[in-house]
Amino acid sequence: MKILVPIKQVATLDEDFEFREDGRDIDPDFLIHDLNEWDNYTLEEAMRLKEGPGGEGIEVVVATVGPESADEELRKCLAKGADRALRVWSDALEDADAIGVARVLAALARRESPDLIFAGVQATDHACGATGMALAGLLDLPHAAVVAALDYTPGSNSATVRRELEGGSYASVRIDCPAVLTLQLGINTPRYASLRGIKQAAQRPIEVLDAEALGVTADALGAAGSASRVRRMYVPEKGRAQMIEGTPAEQAARLAQIIKEFGGAA
Amino acid sequence: MMSGILVISEHRNGELRPVSRELVGAAVALKDATGEPLRVAVIGEAPERYVAELKLAGVDEVLTVQAVVDAFDPEIYEASVRALIEARQPSLVLLAHSVDSLGYAAPLAVKNGYGFATDVFGIERDADGWVATRAGYGQKVNIEVDFPGRSVVVLTVRPGAYKPVETFGEPSVSAVPAPAVTPRSQHLGFEEPAGGDDVNIPGAEFIVSIGRGVGEEDNVEEFKELADSVGATLGCSRPIADAGWLPKARQVGQSGKTAAACKLYVAMGISGSVQHMAGMKHVETIVAVNTDPEASIFTIARYGIVGDIFDIGRELRNHF
Numbered sequence: 001m002k003i004l005v006p007i008k009q010v011a012t013l014d015e016d017f018e019f020r021e022d023g024r025d026i027d028p029d030f031l032i033h034d035l036n037e038w039d040n041y042t043l044e045e046a047m048r049l050k051e052g053p054g055g056e057g058i059e060v061v062v063a064t065v066g067p068e069s070a071d072e073e074l075r076k077c078l079a080k081g082a083d084r085a086l087r088v089w090s091d092a093l094e095d096a097d098a099i100g101v102a103r104v105l106a107a108l109a110r111r112e113s114p115d116l117i118f119a120g121v122q123a124t125d126h127a128c129g130a131t132g133m134a135l136a137g138l139l140d141l142p143h144a145a146v147v148a149a150l151d152y153t154p155g156s157n158s159a160t161v162r163r164e165l166e167g168g169s170y171a172s173v174r175i176d177c178p179a180v181l182t183l184q185l186g187i188n189t190p191r192y193a194s195l196r197g198i199k200q201a202a203q204r205p206i207e208v209l210d211a212e213a214l215g216v217t218a219d220a221l222g223a224a225g226s227a228s229r230v231r232r233m234y235v236p237e238k239g240r241a242q243m244i245e246g247t248p249a250e251q252a253a254r255l256a257q258i259i260k261e262f263g264g265a266a
Numbered sequence: 267m268m269s270g271i272l273v274i275s276e277h278r279n280g281e282l283r284p285v286s287r288e289l290v291g292a293a294v295a296l297k298d299a300t301g302e303p304l305r306v307a308v309i310g311e312a313p314e315r316y317v318a319e320l321k322l323a324g325v326d327e328v329l330t331v332q333a334v335v336d337a338f339d340p341e342i343y344e345a346s347v348r349a350l351i352e353a354r355q356p357s358l359v360l361l362a363h364s365v366d367s368l369g370y371a372a373p374l375a376v377k378n379g380y381g382f383a384t385d386v387f388g389i390e391r392d393a394d395g396w397v398a399t400r401a402g403y404g405q406k407v408n409i410e411v412d413f414p415g416r417s418v419v420v421l422t423v424r425p426g427a428y429k430p431v432e433t434f435g436e437p438s439v440s441a442v443p444a445p446a447v448t449p450r451s452q453h454l455g456f457e458e459p460a461g462g463d464d465v466n467i468p469g470a471e472f473i474v475s476i477g478r479g480v481g482e483e484d485n486v487e488e489f490k491e492l493a494d495s496v497g498a499t500l501g502c503s504r505p506i507a508d509a510g511w512l513p514k515a516r517q518v519g520q521s522g523k524t525a526a527a528c529k530l531y532v533a534m535g536i537s538g539s540v541q542h543m544a545g546m547k548h549v550e551t552i553v554a555v556n557t558d559p560e561a562s563i564f565t566i567a568r569y570g571i572v573g574d575i576f577d578i579g580r581e582l583r584n585h586f
Binding site for chain 1: 570
């Protein structure tokens, strides 16, 4: 069987970032890239099944929609034991939102026909929480979001999952498989890549595909396949704490005073 | 021509979730600005039980859809909301940005070609249609999006972003026929988190809370002692509970507990994710201690200390 793990190369902003000339995104020179935090957990969950009882035949395929720089994140996954890595790109995807990306992943999933798809609940940069479940919709597969525990026997036609709800409670759900699940932080403890794994991953191939070659037509590609369009991006006015300056001893003394005033008032 | 605003309410375990009244708050403001009628829908096994609570001021019509189960199911909700949209032809549909919505909002939007944006905290309408504002790049920027060519726009709205409507009105009530769905998942039951100690985060007035900044498990003890010596309850952010360093019962935030009674909250080594802030940003006095002067927690804190939590913690103990 096969588990497809879509991953994302996310971006954080450099300290003195600047906007792109059209004001609709950040100038790429000011972006610092990394693997989405959630993707460490989705990959780990796939590896956990592969290494667990009955998992010998499982193939773990990681895939991303992104430019060449995203190969770095795919290699991190290969270094941790993923069997195969795929990357899809086309310049038109520059303007795709989460829905636009899901359309490309759906085309890829139709080619790969996995038995399970594990995506992260959201990405650390834009936190849309949409791509994985949009993919489920496009593939018309059973789906559950924000899964904090998974009970699945390889080859079985259903799984039991715990959805993490607000306020510290959970809902248990039995779900038919194949299914698409978005996995939550804390579902497992992700491994680190070994030095040997990292070395080997550097030599392994990454299959690069063109979105059009996967059958994504122009009317579903990039901006045309997206459900929203960015008008502008800007830095909001934000509140700012009153800063307590001084040496650690002076700062702590002021904090002690705040605590004691609170104690007196309570 | 699509017109009107449709709000999808949420309930769990027989109780209407308070975010439902916030969605009505957002929608009432838009109704006032645009003149669009406002409808609120509830989907459930016995939806009429929630109707009285949804007869809020400003609502024109309460719609009910009967489902085969009361607990949330993504396929039942997706089909029901589609049926509601077809029945009333709204141009704007508001859902909560909640765990339940995460399970069906995107499939609903992508399968029907609706305009779509999530976790929005600003909504308006101009000559080109609906415009929504959300955050990007770890909350560092705001992003304004529109939905060219989409006659229906579905938005998930950030909890806490709008004031709830608390007064009642006299909307009409009608039932929309339930669509036929054979769900491919079944709700088995609800559970409270297992284990943990008997700490009462929602009832605590003074909380010292620790985050990733503590570095490693061995350092947690030092902050336990610090909290004890200053008379505070020790709380934590998600990574600390996920790692098992403190029980889940001490986690503050959206998926943990809300610091409901808290008046003084000292956040140590917590950067301030949206999810963490959801559980504590209402606290009157927040003090943030963090080495990163750009940490988001400083945007909601009353007092800020840019410094090392270990140094500050040790110095602080000298005063108690």
